Each structure stands twice: as C-alpha cells, then as structure tokens.
Amino acid sequence: MGNTEESLPCEFKENLAILREIPFFSELPLDALKVLAYLCVREKFKAGDCLFQQKDDDGRAFYIIAGTARLQRQDGEIRWELRDVVPGVFLGGLVLLGKARRLFSLMAVSEMHCLVISREKVAKVIEQFPEIMPRILKAVLESVNGWEKRFLAGSDSSCRNCMEKIGVSLV
Numbered sequence: 678m679g680n681t682e683e684s685l686p687c688e689f690k691e692n693l694a695i696l697r698e699i700p701f702f703s704e705l706p707l708d709a710l711k712v713l714a715y716l717c718v719r720e721k722f723k724a725g726d727c728l729f730q731q732k733d734d735d736g737r738a739f740y741i742i743a744g745t746a747r748l749q750r751q752d753g754e755i756r757w758e759l760r761d762v763v764p765g766v767f768l769g770g771l772v773l774l775g776k777a778r779r780l781f782s783l784m785a786v787s788e789m790h791c792l793v794i795s796r797e798k799v800a801k802v803i804e805q806f807p808e809i810m811p812r813i814l815k816a817v818l819e820s821v822n823g824w825e826k827r828f829l830a831g832s833d834s835s836c837r838n839c840m841e842k843i844g845v846s847l848v
Contacts, residue, residue, distance in 0.1 A: 692717050695740055695792055701770040701816045710804040716798040722746075722785040729769070731782045734797030738769035744789030749782045761786065769815065773799040822846050 692714035696702045702710060722728060722744070729735050731751055741764050748759040762768065762783065771777055773796050803810055813839045832839050 681698045688719070689714055692719075692792060695742075697772075699740060699767045701738075701767060701773075701819060704816060705809050706806065709809050711801055712805060713794070713798070713802050716794075718799065719795050720791050720795050722789040722791065723787050724787050726785045726789075728755070728785060728789075728791070729779050731779050734772070734775075734776050734778050736772050738767065738773050738794045739783070740767045740792040740794075741765065742790040742792060744791075745786040746783050746789060747786050749784060750780065751782065754763065759812040770820070772796060774813070821848075 687754060689706075693710060696705075696710050697712055702713065705713070719742070728739055728746060729737065731749075741762055743764055746762045748762055750757045750759060753817075768783065775796075782784065802811075825843060828843060833845075
C-alpha cells in the first residue's frame with residue numbers, strides 16, 4: 678500500500694489511528710494495520726439496538742467511537758445491568774481469534790457509532806501477515822494479566838467467594 682499517511686482518505690486514517698491505540702492491535706506492523714483499517718467497517722446503532730446477544734457467536738469486535746452501550750447478562754428470569762460502555766472502549770477481541778459464544782449482551786443506550794472488525798477480516802489479515810499472530814497473542818496475554826491484576830488490586834481479599842473464582846490468568 679505505497680500511500681503516505683497524508684494522502685489516505687480521512688475515514689481510513691481515523692480507522693488506522695484507532696487501531697494503533699487499541700492494545701490488541703497496537704503492536705502490529707503498519708502494513709498489517711493498514712489492511713485491517715481498510716477492512717473495518719463503521720456502523721451506527723440506535724438506542725435500544727443490540728450490538729451483540731448473549732449466547733451468540735457473531736465473530737465481531739467493537740470499538741465505541743461515540744455513544745453509550747450497556748453490558749447485560751441474563752440468568753434465567755433475572756437480567757443484570759452490569760456497566761455502561763463509553764467511547765474509547767474496545768470489546769470482543771477474543772472472538773476475533775476463534776469461535777466463542779457471548780457471555781453477555783450489549784445494548785445501545787444512545788445513538789452509537791462503532792468501528793466493527795470481524796473474525797473473517799482478521800483471518801484474512803493473519804493469512805496475509807502470519808508473523809502477526811504471536812504479537813496478537815502477546816497482546817491478549819497482557820490484557821488478561823492486566824485485568825486480573827486490576828481485579829486483585831481493587832477487590833476485598835476477605836471475600837472468599839471472590840478469591841475462589843479468580844485465576845483466569847492461569848488458563
């Protein structure tokens with residue numbers, strides 16, 4: 678892709694800048710990031726739209742550009758409203774690496790604009806640039822370890838039930 682960054686279309690440059698900021702992709706070589714930025718799509722969602730549904734395997738990851746979504750979990754008749762997701766958050770990176778049923782649903786609270794990346798598009802980039810896979814796996818490992826460190830730092834160690842359920846970094 679011999680273009681200089683200055684001559685690239687505006688949306689493409691914005692997608693590239695976003696991908697550079699997402700830890701999942703930030704260590705990838707520029708050529709791979711450019712292909713991925715080209716393959717990403719931007720989608721709009723209205724308040725009440727479902728970005729993804731619990732138990733589905735849609736193979737899509739979302740970067741929230743604008744708007745707010747709410748992460749939910751359904752357990753039988755009980756719906757848990759877990760937290761709001763705001764601009765600058767990237768969700769779903771693990772589903773880009775393989776089949777995985779969602780454990781949560783994500784519903785738009787307001788009008789939203791998202792950068793959406795599909796498993797199929799990421800697979801095409803990995804096929805074209807196989808050397809990026811170790812970098813992606815390193816980013817996933819760092820993300821999981823970072824999450825667990827933050828959880829441990831912010832949790833009450835006297836909560837035996839909480840402490841018995843941690844250890845995702847041991848997987």
